[in-house]
Amino acid sequence: MVTTAMPQPVRPVRREQQAPAANPPAAPLPETAHVRTDNFSVYYHDHPAVNRVTLTIPAGKVTAIIGPSGCGKSTLLRAINRMNDFVPGARAEGQLWYCGQDVYGPNCDPVELRRRIGMVFQKPNPFPKSIFRNVAWAPKINGYRGDLEELVERSLRQAALWDEVKDKLDRSALALSGGQQQRLCIARAIAMQPDVLLMDEPCSALDPIATAHIEDLIDQLKTQYTVVLVTHNMQQAGRVSDRTAFMYLGELVEVDATDIIFTRPNNPRTQDYITGRFG
Amino acid sequence: MRRERLFRNLLRLAAWLVGLNVLVISITLFWGASPTLRHFGLGFLWSSHWNPVTDEFGALPFLAGTLATSFLALALSLPLSLSMAILLGEFLRVGWLSNVFKSLVDLIAAVPSVIFGYWGLMVLVPLVREAEMWLMPLGQSVGIEIMPYGVGVLTASLVLAVMIIPNTAAIAREVLELVPRDLKEAAYSFGATRYEVVRSVIVPYARSGIFAGILLSLGRALGETMAVTMVIGNTNEMPANLFAPANTMASVIANELAEATTAIHYSSLVAVGLVLFLVTTVINFIGTYIIKKMTVQA
Ligand SMILES: Nc1ncnc2c1ncn2[C@@H]1O[C@H](COP(=O)(O)OP(=O)(O)OP(=O)(O)O)[C@@H](O)[C@H]1O
Ligand SMILES: [Mg+2]
Numbered sequence: 316m317v318t319t320a321m322p323q324p325v326r327p328v329r330r331e332q333q334a335p336a337a338n339p340p341a342a343p344l345p346e347t348a349h350v351r352t353d354n355f356s357v358y359y360h361d362h363p364a365v366n367r368v369t370l371t372i373p374a375g376k377v378t379a380i381i382g383p384s385g386c387g388k389s390t391l392l393r394a395i396n397r398m399n400d401f402v403p404g405a406r407a408e409g410q411l412w413y414c415g416q417d418v419y420g421p422n423c424d425p426v427e428l429r430r431r432i433g434m435v436f437q438k439p440n441p442f443p444k445s446i447f448r449n450v451a452w453a454p455k456i457n458g459y460r461g462d463l464e465e466l467v468e469r470s471l472r473q474a475a476l477w478d479e480v481k482d483k484l485d486r487s488a489l490a491l492s493g494g495q496q497q498r499l500c501i502a503r504a505i506a507m508q509p510d511v512l513l514m515d516e517p518c519s520a521l522d523p524i525a526t527a528h529i530e531d532l533i534d535q536l537k538t539q540y541t542v543v544l545v546t547h548n549m550q551q552a553g554r555v556s557d558r559t560a561f562m563y564l565g566e567l568v569e570v571d572a573t574d575i576i577f578t579r580p581n582n583p584r585t586q587d588y589i590t591g592r593f594g
Numbered sequence: 595m596r597r598e599r600l601f602r603n604l605l606r607l608a609a610w611l612v613g614l615n616v617l618v619i620s621i622t623l624f625w626g627a628s629p630t631l632r633h634f635g636l637g638f639l640w641s642s643h644w645n646p647v648t649d650e651f652g653a654l655p656f657l658a659g660t661l662a663t664s665f666l667a668l669a670l671s672l673p674l675s676l677s678m679a680i681l682l683g684e685f686l687r688v689g690w691l692s693n694v695f696k697s698l699v700d701l702i703a704a705v706p707s708v709i710f711g712y713w714g715l716m717v718l719v720p721l722v723r724e725a726e727m728w729l730m731p732l733g734q735s736v737g738i739e740i741m742p743y744g745v746g747v748l749t750a751s752l753v754l755a756v757m758i759i760p761n762t763a764a765i766a767r768e769v770l771e772l773v774p775r776d777l778k779e780a781a782y783s784f785g786a787t788r789y790e791v792v793r794s795v796i797v798p799y800a801r802s803g804i805f806a807g808i809l810l811s812l813g814r815a816l817g818e819t820m821a822v823t824m825v826i827g828n829t830n831e832m833p834a835n836l837f838a839p840a841n842t843m844a845s846v847i848a849n850e851l852a853e854a855t856t857a858i859h860y861s862s863l864v865a866v867g868l869v870l871f872l873v874t875t876v877i878n879f880i881g882t883y884i885i886k887k888m889t890v891q892a
Binding site: 396398401426427428429430431432433434436438440442443444452453456457500503504507 | 774776777779780781782783784785786787790794795798799
């Protein structure tokens with residue numbers, strides 16, 4: 316029997332080298348920093364997949380993370396909501412703050428954290444339940460007290476899926492097309508009313524039309540959410556993001572406003588990557 | 595080309611032999627049971643009198659005994675086997691402790707049923723007798739007669755409960771392990787706790803497989819003969835309560851077939867076998883139907 320490796324909260328990923336107590340992390344963050352890392356690394360066993368990254372993700376903006384395959388984009392993204400806790404052998408070093416809270420510090424409850432940070436995965440992964448119950452799932456387990464039906468409708472509208480599914484909310488989500496499923500997953504994440512939305516190559520399994528849908532969506536979402544988008548698609552990063560971070564071999568090579576990264580980047584490696592001279 | 599055809603024909607032959615086998619068993623049962631069926635008709639099923647001396651035969655006490663012990667055993671074992679499956683399929687998937695538990699479950703499946711019967715006699719019967727002594731006055735005060743025999747429906751159910759653990763535990767564990775990783779990750783990413791993920795993602799996803807495991811357990815309990823015969827008390831009467839001795843369909847056949855002197859007695863035992871065969875078949879059909887429905891919904 317084939318057994319896939321499953322997420323196992325083996326033990327929480329804890330920061331290894333804590334800053335000495337006498338020297339607490341530089342306090343007040345700039346108003347706009349929603350997520351911030353400082354010399355932040357993630358190791359799989361002894362291999363640093365994210366290496367000493369210092370990055371600020373401003374609130375209400377779309378930040379794209381680009382870079383060649385295996386450079387640590389997903390690892391960094393999953394570090395923000397501590398999904399790497401489920402990966403055996405993963406551990407974090409350095410600092411990562413969410414709204415000024417030390418995510419890998421002793422006072423952070425990862426369950427609480429994940430309720431405020433939504434995640435959309437590369438492959439659409441709706442639950443094998445009805446469309447309605449997919450969207451209602453997170454609010455339900457998080458004890459949402461308001462009108463669930465209204466919330467589901469609002470989330471589906473925001474995800475630009477409402478018109479296509481409003482007559483079949485009780486049908487299985489698995490009967491939707493891939494693009495619809497991905498928008499459903501976005502609706503499911505929005506319904507939790509997070510303030511940060513992490514998206515790991517959300518369009519990689521989609522055709523150009525569905526991709527365009529989702530890009531429009533991201534454009535609208537940034538009025539309400541902070542979006543972090545991992546993408547392999549340069550045009551996509553250029554179209555939808557405000558800021559772009561380029562990673563290479565686990566390191567953050569450069570981060571700046573998207574138009575600067577795409578027109579006159581500082582680092583020649585960024586230039587090479589964007590113009591497709593290496594991959 | 596010719597070898598290909600030969601191979602296919604051999605496979606086909608084997609399939610036919612297996613199918614034929616079932617047919618032959620059914621015919622043998624009908625054949626052997628026909629004197630009883632002709633004599634008692636369907637009343638054989640409703641009658642609760644089984645008396646080889648007066649040649650009165652009814653299968654109801656044994657039908658009741660089989661269903662009572664099997665379902666009670668299932669109820670007793672499910673909390674254990676499902677907990678085991680969830681533990682090994684989700685919480686404790688690797689490591690030496692996990693391997694120890696898995697081997698122990700497999701070991702239960704490998705123990706011959708006569709050993710379970712022996713264990714029941716030596717360990718459970720005295721314990722149940724103690725409990726019955728203790729409960730006797732209580733039973734009297736509410737009008738339930740409890741005799742401290744130690745053997746009976748409850749004891750048989752307890753033995754069965756242990757015996758059927760591996761069927762559910764092993765299958766349920768395997769299907770739980772197959773729940774896709776990305777579904778669990780999605781659930782965790784919404785701030786679900788371990789318990790919430792198990793309850794509302796993992797178990798629902800695996801439920802048709804879990805149900806299949808439960809069905810296997812039930813099938814084993816319905817047909818189990820040796821262990822049950824040794825601890826059920828072998829009384830051909832409707833059990834008055836859980837503490838009363840009784841017989842199941844399988845145990846009465848095992849008990850009396852060798853000693854059946856009259857043709858009608860022999861035939862009635864075969865008829866009991868036929869009923870047992872039908873009951874297991876019907877339960878299997880219902881189960882398969884439910885599994886199908888569950889799978890379609892998922
Ligand atoms: N579970 C894991 N265990 C061990 N090493 C891992 C694990 N996941 C990722 N890695 C390693 O960490 C490095 C970064 O992986 P990551 O998935 O973050 O890359 P990525 O930039 O998202 O790549 P892609 O664009 O292909 O998705 C890779 O070298 C990879 O082999
Ligand atoms: Mg990736």
